[in-house]
Amino acid sequence: MEEKLLARIAAIIFVALAITATVVGMLRDDESAPASLSPSRQSLADPLREEQRRCQRLGDVAATDPGCLAVWAETRDRFLGRGSASANPASLEGQ
Numbered sequence: 001m002e003e004k005l006l007a008r009i010a011a012i013i014f015v016a017l018a019i020t021a022t023v024v025g026m027l028r029d030d031e032s033a034p035a036s037l038s039p040s041r042q043s044l045a046d047p048l049r050e051e052q053r054r055c056q057r058l059g060d061v062a063a064t065d066p067g068c069l070a071v072w073a074e075t076r077d078r079f080l081g082r083g084s085a086s087a088n089p090a091s092l093e094g095q
Contacts (some may be wrong), residue, residue: 048074 048071055068062068077083 048078 051067051071052075055062055065055071058065058068
């Protein structure tokens with residue numbers, strides 16, 4: 001009878017330690033994540049990204065805003081791996 005009791009106590013202690021280790025691990029991950037993201041966000045101030053946010057706030061008006069059209073052209077060129085927005089699509093049509 002004592003062996004079963006000792007086995008149960010050992011199992012309860014093991015489960016309690018496993019739960020404690022899991023909670024400590026989760027808390028440690030939560031504390032380290034914001035600290036590592038803050039410096040990288042501040043150091044990566046991209047003017048193009050700020051203009052994209054401005055155009056996003058404009059909503060439907062951005063479709064006719066010349067600044068937003070230029071920002072979208074630059075974003076598209078970056079995504080496609082082209083040079084800067086100096087390549088005018090209108091000049092390519094005549095070729």
